[in-house]
Every structure is written in C-alpha cells, then in structure tokens.
Amino acid sequence: MNSTWTIAQKELLDLRRDRLFGILIIFLAVATLISVGVAAASFRTELDAYNLYVQQLSASGSATVPAAPLLFPLQLLRGGVEYLEILGALFAIVLGYGTVAKEKYRGTLQLLLSRPVGRFAIPAGKVLGLAVVWLVVVALLTVMTTAAILVIGNAPLQGIDIARILIAALIAWVYLVFWSSLAIGVTALSHRLSTGLIVSIVVWLAFVLIIPQIGDTMDPDNQVPGGLFATLNILKADELKVLANFAGFDGIRNGIEVSSVTKHFERLSFAFLGVKDKYNQLPIGLVWLDMWGYAITLAAATLASVTFAVGVTSRRNLQRKIS
Amino acid sequence: MKNLAIATGNLSKSYGSKLALDALSLEVAAGEVFGLLGHNGAGKTTTVNVLTTLLEPTHGNAEVAGHSVTADAMAVRRAIGYLPENVQFYDSLTLMENLRFFAQLSGLSRPDQRIGDVLRILDFEGQERQRLGSFSKGMRQRVGIAQAILHSPSVLFLDEPTSGLDPEGVRTLRETIVRLNSEFGMTIFMNTHLLSEVTKTCTSIGILRGGKLVHQDTLAQTLADFPGEDSLEQIYFQLESEQVS
C-alpha cells in the first residue's frame, strides 16, 4: 500500500504542474458555468415572454391568467451534467492515457520497474492518484456550480437540494474514474502510445456519442418536429396504449441506449437532480427505489474498469516496444 | 586554386541569447573526407544543420558545392546528401517505398533503377519489400546512407554516423564511407566523437570548441605538427587544453 500511495502522490504532483491538465479543467469549468448561465438566461427570456403575454391579455380585458413558468433551480444543472457526460469523459481519457504515456515517453518507466514494488502497485497507484484528482475536480465544480445557481441563476437552494447536488457529484466522480481507468488499461495494452489514445477515443465516441444518439434517433416521438403524438393530437394515455403494441421495437431501442454506461450516468444524475420531470421534487428515497439498478450498474462498470486497468497494466505489457 | 566543396565565412548561429556557432570560417576541398571533432555541445550538429540549410545562420555566409546556403538554398539541397544522427524512417513502409519517396523528393523521376544500384552497393539485395520496422540499428544506418546517396550528391553530410552501432556495424559503415569517397568522388563531411574512426577514415579534420573552430588542417599535417604525440587522441586533448588555459 505504501508504494501505491507513493505512486499516487507522484501522479498528483505531476498533474498539479501540468499546464495541459489546468487548461482542460478550466475549459470544463467555463463550459459548465456557461451552461448554467445560458439556462438561467433562457428561463428569464421565457419569463419575459410570459409577462408580456399576461400584459397583453389584461390589456385586452381578459381575466384568465395562464400559469407562470416555474423555475426549478437544479434543472439549471442539466447542461453541466451533459458537459461532464461528454467532455468530462474525454478529459478523463486524456488524463488516464497521460499517466502511462508520460512514463514511457520520458523513459522513467524503467526506473519505476527496477524498484522493488508489488505487481499491482504501479497501476493501482495511478488509478488512486486519478481518483483523488477527480474527487478534487468534482468538488470544485460542485462548489462553483452551486454558487452559479445562487448568483447567476438567482435561485434559492434548500438543504435537500444540496443533498441532491452532492449525490449527483458522487455519481459524476464514479463515472469519471470509469473513463480514466479504461484509458490506463487500453494505453498499457497498446504497442504504440498514440494507438492507446485513439482507441480510447473511439470507445468514447461509441459509448458517449453514437449509442445514445442511435437510441434517441430511434424514438418514434422524435421523428416529427414537435413530437409525433403531439402532431397527431393524441392524448398521453392513448399514446401509451398504442406504444404497448410496439414493445419489441422499444425494447431494442432501450437496449441500445442502456448498453452505454453514459446513459446510466445521465439517467441517474437527471433523476436525482429532478431534471427529468417524472422525478422532479420526488423524495430522494423514492428516486433511489426507482434508480438503484442504474446505480449498481454504474458502480459495477467502474469496478470492472478499475480491475481491467490494474490487471492489464503489467510489467510485460508496459515493457512492450515503445514507439 | 583549390576547388572547395564547403566554405564558410564568419558563420554564426544563435539560439536566443545562446551563441552556438561563433564566427566559424572553415574550408573543405572537394574530394576530401572531413571530420569535425568536438565535445558535446561544441556546435557540430548546428554546423551541419546550417550547411544542410535546415537552419538559417544568424550572421555570415556559407557555400556548399558552390552555392550559398542562404541565397540559393534549393541549389545546395540538390547537391547534398544528409544522414542525421539516430536516423528514423517510416516503419510501416517497405525499404523500397521509403527510398522511392526520398528519391522522388530529390528530383529523380524514375528512381527504381538507381535505387537498385544503391541497394547493391549497400548489400540490401532481396530485402526491398521488407518493412523498415523489422530492421536492426546497423541496417537502418545503412538505409540512412542509401537515402543520402540516391541522387548522387557531390557532398555528403554524416552526423555521428557510428552512434549506437556495434563494432561490425562500425566497420561496415567505415568501408562504405571510404568507398563512396574513393569510387564515386563524393566529398564527405562527418561529425564524430570517435577519434579512432577519424584516423581510419578522414583526410582532414577540424576541431570545434564552444562554437569556435580551434584547429583545421589535413590529418597528415596535423599529425606532423605534433611530433611528440603518437595519437590523434593526445593531439585532440592538447588542443582542447591549450584553449582552456
């Protein structure tokens, strides 16, 4: 454990001095802040339009007042979660790749391997180091976005909201560790270092962008702008009845979606933050009852990824031809 | 008048505030094998980089094969061959594909006949379709020579050509250099650390120290000028120490 922690500390020190890492995290933070700002601006625009409409109505002598749009502060985080889902995963790959690639490029790998360290100390140290890094980054992003909701969004937060944000942060941390570990393992397995990065990115492309996109594309309701059922003037109850006849197709569609770990992260985060209307304002216990399956699969996927990284980052794989 | 293959006048090169070459003036006659000696960081590679037009000098001028490296760089590039230190190639391409690429860039429109001749000279027959990734260090160095002489240059620059080679590789390379000079009349300009190789290969030498040329003469004259010393190594260290003191 001692040498594992020593290696983890070295990774922390290395990343603290790495300009590229700093740039990536700043980029992620700025994108997340922008998303909160844009969501808040979008709500205000909606509110302005509503107020104008109400004014026009009262000017025309109408007594009916339509319901005002409601602001649910945690829904402002939707864009931020999606940035973590897409860009966070990409940056996690880059950091995971970097921890192995740098040792090979600099020739420090031989210095490490010639030390009396255990079989798993090097990969475990690297995974641990990155897990700590992501913990710190997620903590900073959480504080920052919470402040952004209060200041930019001008929205009040209750104690329960903070709890929901912390749960979402934990989910994000597990998700990011998944991608960093995967990249460590893939890079250790690759003969050429750039291949390790490119293969990891192809996996990212498939799981983060392509599979969820296919699932979305196959959704019958997404085939017509404004929604198929809305265009046909069909009520929700009838919609469900009709769709029951196409359960096979929907099963395949959902199957494609849930084959991506990203979808698990997204559904979990959206449920706990109440981004998805079905879970909005629902007590955390009830959300958990509905979502625990996703929590288990996300945790299992991350555990598998960490095991993969620690398992394949062996002396033999690391010492393959360096190019 | 001597027919000069290389002539530099007050040639200087700075990297920022660091002066790598300091008013270098040297002459190499056509047909010579010239060895440029010096410690690490003395400016040997910078000299070759300027003479091969890879770097522009900060001050002064140099002529290679009668062409200015600044005013007529393209003509210099047509006239020279160059083997960098630790040469590398496109590993996924075959020997033939690598050489065809470099030959065509040197202006040979139908290079296969010439590549065949060069491969015969360097003992590569039958290996044309092998990928470079499978070649040993010694073989790569000979491929390096091959790419440098494809277009029959009049001046050949070799930067630490024996670096990393085993004794057998060193001997093969030495024989190749001597043959290129004697049979094909190429002027050869070589940077090296190995004084024993200089004695066996070069006809003239120069010694660089801190970017300055501290000695230049034929090898025979250099040895004659130091009657008390019985090896080039002793002369080299004496010249070095004179400058220090």
Next chain:
Amino acid sequence: MNTFLVSARHEMLNTRRARTAHLLLIVFIGMVIASSVIGWVTNQTVTGIYEKVVADGLTMAPNPFTGVTPLYYTRNAVIYVLLIGSLMAIVLGVQSTLRDRKMSTADLILSRPVNSSARLIGQLAGLGAVLAAVISISLSVSWVIVSIINRAPLGWADTGRIIAFGLLSWVLLMTFALLGMLSGLRSKRETTALLVPFVIWSAVAFVLPQIGTAARPVSLLNPVPAVSSTGGYFDVVSAITGPLSVTEQFKRASSIILQDSAVTGSATPSILILLAYLAVMTVIVVATPRNRMRSGLHE
C-alpha cells in the same frame, strides 16, 4: 515527379498502412451505412404506429410521413460525418504532420530540394484523396441501401443531392484535417497535438451553439441544427456565434440539401461560411515556416 505529387502519394500510402486510421475509417463507413438502416427501421415503425392510431380511430390527421423523400433515410449520416468523420479527419491531419517531426524524417525531407508549401499542400491533397474515397464509399453503399428500401434506384435529382452532400462533407472534413495538421505542426507534445483540436472541435460543436441557442449539449447530437431561442440576449449572441458554429452551419446546409422538412431557407450562406473556413485554414497551414515543420517534440 514534383514535391506536390510525391507528398500526396506518400500521404495516401502512409494512411493505407496505419492501423488506427483503418479503425476510424471502418467505424465511419459502418455508421454511415447503419444510419440508412436505422432510418428505415424507425420509419417502418412510425408508419406502423400511424396505421394503428388511424385504425383505432384516434386521429384524423394525415400521416406526417406521406410524401417523405427517400433521402430522409440518410439524414443521420449528417451527424456521423460531424461526430466520427471530424474526429477521423483530425487524427489523420495530426498524424500527417506530426509523423515527420516525431521520426525526424522532416530533416531528411527538408534537406532535399523541397518547397515547404508544396510539401504541405501535397500532404493535404493526399489526405483529401483519402477522405474523398471514404466519403464516396460510404455514400455509394448508402445509395444502394436507400434504393433497396425505396424499391427503385434513386433518381438523378436525389443522386445529385447525395453527391452535393458528399462534397459538403468533404469540405467540412478537410477543414478539420487542416486543424489537425496545424496542431501537428505547432504542438510540443503528441498528446497535446491530438487533444487541442479535439477540444476546439468540442467547443465548436457544443459550447458555441449552446451560447447562441440555449440548446443543451446532448440535443446538439441531432442531425438538424438547433433552433435559436428568441429574446434579447439570444438574438444578439446568436448573431455572433451562429457563423462561428461551423458544425451547425454544416447541419443546416446538409439538411436543406437532403430535403429535411424540419429546415427551410437557403443553404448558400452556410456553404459559403464552410468554404471560407476551408480557405482560411488552408492559408494558415500552408504559410507554416520551414523551421516549424522540423521542430522536435518535447516527449
């Protein structure tokens, strides 16, 4: 043979031999083909749903898919060009210029009578030929699949539209290949060389459109461009970010070319913007100083 042609041929040969390039090419071609099949299966299902709804007497509305163009099935190719194609072009571009710096073969090349601009344009032409081949293969197969789904070969007009979409895709991918080449020439480390264009791509594809339209990042994975929010802030910002969002411009022009009913208007401004980016990037890359092409890596 001149530097331009030699460099172009050499680039094609190198790409043919690079296994990672193969991986990306296969994923790209596979997904463009798959997009036609997915489009067809989904359309069959939606038609089935409509027929069921009508049979149950739940609607009198006409089938929203009546008269849908056969090119509808290729609409997802737009998003795959943008996602997979762009990243593939970046990787190919980075490798083309970084290769010679990494292996120091740049010294072997530049000590020859080679004009550095001709060399770079030649490399770009080689990449252009590779990208053109990849786009041609995927869209040709796509044409066959759509013809099968349609139970008749696509007519000249639709074929022309697919060709126009292919050309536009080529323009976009060349722009990203140039971004990759530029990064390969300018970066000090291989990781940075690959990463910087990826980050720029993600900023262009996700952040810029979001600032201007309030579209969420995941919704930008749809093949049709994001609809701009209206209102004071968004009217001003989208006027600035709109032309900069090169991927949204590509979606817009492609949707119009492929007759997606969700997008209306003229494709010309978007096409001109894409061509302008290609021209600017070409000038920037070709003007790279000779020294930069041989500068070593810090790894």
